[in-house]
Amino acid sequence: MATTSPSSDAGDPRIDLYGLSRTELAAALGEWGLSPSHAAAVWNRLYLGLAGSVAGMGALPPRIRQEMGARARVGSLRVARSADSEDQFTRKDLLALDDGALIETVRMRFDGRVTACVSSQAGCALGCVFCATGQRGFDRNLTVGEIVAQAVHVQRGLQAAADSGPGQGRLRNLVLMGMGEPLLNYESVMQALDILRDPSGLALGSERITLSTVGVVPGIRRMADERRPIHLAVSLHAATQQERAALLPAARKWDLDELMNACRHYTDTLQRRIFFEWTLIAGRNDGAEQAHAVGRLIGALPAQINLIPLNPTDGYAAQPGRLDAARRFQRILADSYGLPCTIRQRRGIDIAAGCGQLAGATRS
Numbered sequence: 385m386a387t388t389s390p391s392s393d394a395g396d397p398r399i400d401l402y403g404l405s406r407t408e409l410a411a412a413l414g415e416w417g418l419s420p421s422h423a424a425a426v427w428n429r430l431y432l433g434l435a436g437s438v439a440g441m442g443a444l445p446p447r448i449r450q451e452m453g454a455r456a457r458v459g460s461l462r463v464a465r466s467a468d469s470e471d472q473f474t475r476k477d478l479l480a481l482d483d484g485a486l487i488e489t490v491r492m493r494f495d496g497r498v499t500a501c502v503s504s505q506a507g508c509a510l511g512c513v514f515c516a517t518g519q520r521g522f523d524r525n526l527t528v529g530e531i532v533a534q535a536v537h538v539q540r541g542l543q544a545a546a547d548s549g550p551g552q553g554r555l556r557n558l559v560l561m562g563m564g565e566p567l568l569n570y571e572s573v574m575q576a577l578d579i580l581r582d583p584s585g586l587a588l589g590s591e592r593i594t595l596s597t598v599g600v601v602p603g604i605r606r607m608a609d610e611r612r613p614i615h616l617a618v619s620l621h622a623a624t625q626q627e628r629a630a631l632l633p634a635a636r637k638w639d640l641d642e643l644m645n646a647c648r649h650y651t652d653t654l655q656r657r658i659f660f661e662w663t664l665i666a667g668r669n670d671g672a673e674q675a676h677a678v679g680r681l682i683g684a685l686p687a688q689i690n691l692i693p694l695n696p697t698d699g700y701a702a703q704p705g706r707l708d709a710a711r712r713f714q715r716i717l718a719d720s721y722g723l724p725c726t727i728r729q730r731r732g733i734d735i736a737a738g739c740g741q742l743a744g745a746t747r748s
Contacts, residue, residue, distance in 0.1 A: 396457065396482065398454075398455055398456050398457040399412065399455060399456045399457070400456075400457060400458075400459040400527065400528075400529035400530075401426070401430060401438075401456050401457065401458055401459070401529070402430070402458065402459045402528070402529035402530075402532040402533045402536065402579075403459070403527055403528040403529030403532070403575075404579075405575070405578060405579055405582070406423060406424075406427055406582060406584070406585075409423045409426060409427060410423035412455075412456070413426070413452075416451060416452070416455050416456075417451065418448060418451055418452070422444070422448055424584075425443060425444055426441065426444065426452070427584060427585060428443075428584075429441040429443060429444065430458065430536075430585070431536070431582075431584075431585035431586050432585075434536060434539060434540050434543065435458060436458060436460070437457075437458050438452050438453040438456060438457065438458060439453060440458075459482075459527075459529040459530060459532075459533045460482070460533075461479040461480070461481065461489075461530070461533050461534065461537050462479065462480040463477050463478070463479060463480075464478045464479065464480045464486065465477075465478040466478070467735040468735070469733075469734055469735050470734050472493075473492060473493045473494075474490060474491065474492050474493070474735065475490070475491045475541070476488055476489070476490050476491075476735050476742075477489050477490075477491075477537070479534070479537070481506065481526075481530060485506040485523050485524060486506065487503040487506050487526070487530075487534075487562070487563055488503060488562060488563060488742040488743070489501065489502055489503060489534045489537060489538065489562060490562065490742070491538045491541060491542075494729075497556045497557055498538070498542060498554070498555050498556060498557070499555075499556070499557035499558070499559060500534065500535055500538040500555055500557070500558050500559070501559050501561050501562050502531060502534040502535060502558065502559075502560060502562050503526065503531075503534065503562035503563035503564055503742070504525070504526055504531060504560055504562065504563070504564040504565070504566040504569045504572075504573050505522065505523075505524065505525050505526055505563055505564025505565065505568070505569055506522075506523035506524050506525075506526065506563065506564070507520050507521050507522040507523040507524075507563060507564065508520070508521075508522055508563060508564045508565055509521070509522035509565075509568075510565055510568075510598055510632070510633060510634045511633045512598060512619075512631065512632050512633070512634075512740075513630075513631055513632075513699075513700055514631070514663060514665070514694060514697060514700040514702065514740055515697070515740040516697040516698070516699065516740060516742060516743040517563045517564065517740075517742050517743060519697065519698070519699035519700075519743070520743050525564075525568075525569040525572060526564070526569065526572060527572055528572045528575045528576045528579070531572060531573060531576035532576045532579050532580060534562075535555060535558060535580050535586060535588070536586070538555050539554070539555045539586060542554065542555060555586065555588070556588070556589075556592055557588075557592045557593075557594075558580065558588050558592065558593045558594075559593075559594045559595075559596065560573065560593075560594070560595040560596060561594070561596040561617075561739065562742055563742050565597065565598055565600060565634075566595050566596070566597060566603075567595075567597045567600035567602075567603025567604070567607075568600060568603070570603055570606065573595070574610075574612065577593060577595075577614060580593075581593070590613035590614050591615070593614040593615065594614065594615040594616070594617055594659070595607075595614055595615070595616055595617065596617040596618075596619065596661065597616070597617070597618055597619065598619045598632055598634045599618055599619060599620075599632070599634060599635065599638055599643045600634070600638065601638040601642050601643055601646045604616065604618070604643075604646040604647065604649075604650055605646050605649055605650070607650065608646075608649050608650040608653040608654055609653065611653070611654060615656075615659060616650060616658055616659065617658075617659035617660070617661055617690070618643070618647060618658060618659065618660050618661065619632065619661045619663075620660045620661060620662055620678070620689075621661070621662055621663050621669065622669055622674075623640075623674060623677035623678050623680075623681045624640065624677070625639050625640040625641070627669070628640055640681075644681065644685075647685060647687075648685060651685055651686050651687075656686070657686040657687055657688060658685065658686070658687050658688075659687070659688050659689075659690055660678075660682065660687055660688070660689050660690070661689075661690050661692060661739075662678065662689055662690065662691050662692065662713075663692045663693075663694050663739070663740070664691055664692065664693050664694060664704060664705030664709065664710055664713070665694050665702045665703070665704070665705060666694070666702065666703040666704060666705050666706065666709070667702075667703075668702065669705075670705030670706075670709040670710070670713060671709070672712060672713075672716060674713075675712070675713040675716035675717055676716060676720065678717065678723075679716065679717055679720055679721030679723060680721075682721070682723060683721075687723060688723070688724045688725065688726070689717055689723055689724070689725040689726075690725075690726055690728050691705075691710050691713060691714060691725060691726065691727045691728060692728040692739050693705055693707075693710065693727075693728075693730065694740075695730075695733055695738040695739055695740050696733075697740060697743075707727075710727050711727070713725070714726075714727060
């Protein structure tokens with residue numbers, strides 16, 4: 385039931401309004417003795433007015449705010465620390481949740497668009513060797529409201545920024561590539577995305593949302609069977625089972641053959657291409673031999689490969705693949721296998737905001 389949605393703060397039993405869909409919000413108002421007809425106004429205050437509290441929803445009658453405030457709250461994410469990249473295109477926020485857990489959310493500016501990179505878990509249990517989140521370990525899953533609140537947090541920052549230019553005042557893209565494995569928090573992630581896609585709220589388009597997974601096979605199959613209308617990106621990083629298991633411990637549970645079968649099920653069911661992410665590690669997986677192995681592995685699958693030069697972390701000493709190696713890798717996939725391949729534009733590396741660098745720690 386909507387009114388029993390979990391809170392991360394055991395000391396505050398009130399419902400987090402960011403954890404409710406519009407339908408659930410109307411039902412909750414009815415349970416609280418208020419008219420469900422007020423749901424549209426409350427929703428408007430949450431996602432268009434970006435209210436930070438029930439008391440701050442000034443457009444609502446005082447009685448409504450008083451009754452709601454006794455039973456509900458607007459989930460808060462306290463900014464523990466912020467960092468801006470030297471080029472000013474990226475901002476990383478360390479956010480404290482109500483129970484003291486820490487997560488990181490990243491805002492990236494590109495020409496004509498802004499992308500939010502949000503977390504789905506506090507920490508991660510999967511232990512990918514080159515990922516700072518995996519090196520840190522796992523605390524807990526995030527609630528629906530905590531995931532939604534990250535996107536709202538980014539939108540608040542955009543609205544408040546005095547230097548917002550054309551196309552920079554509204555959040556348009558969302559990637560679930562922050563801390564954690566989204567498909568191991570499936571229910572909360574999908575409920576949060578449904579809320580964020582609601583056309584009367586932040587109205588994020590399905591075609592502008594990408595979920596990244598290390599390769600959780602049951603989740604990939606479930607996304608396909610439920611026909612989830614968002615993009616899927618799969619972290620590949622190696623083209624043999626042995627090499628992949630050495631980098632990604634999750635590959636020992638869901639092996640490469642099983643993963644590729646799930647990816648084929650996804651593309652066949654949805655008639656949609658899939659994205660594969662390949663972190664380029666110098667001398668390990670950035671050579672021509674590995675590029676050909678990727679091409680043979682993916683074959684005729686409708687796919688695009690995103691090459692990501694390794695980003696530095698304290699717990700992994702390898703070096704990123706060079707740009708010339710990345711371009712050679714790209715040419716092989718395009719010329720020999722007809723596979724589209726892009727080299728990921730690096731953002732926020734100087735503030736540890738790049739792929740694999742989010743640790744959610746208080747260290748400097």
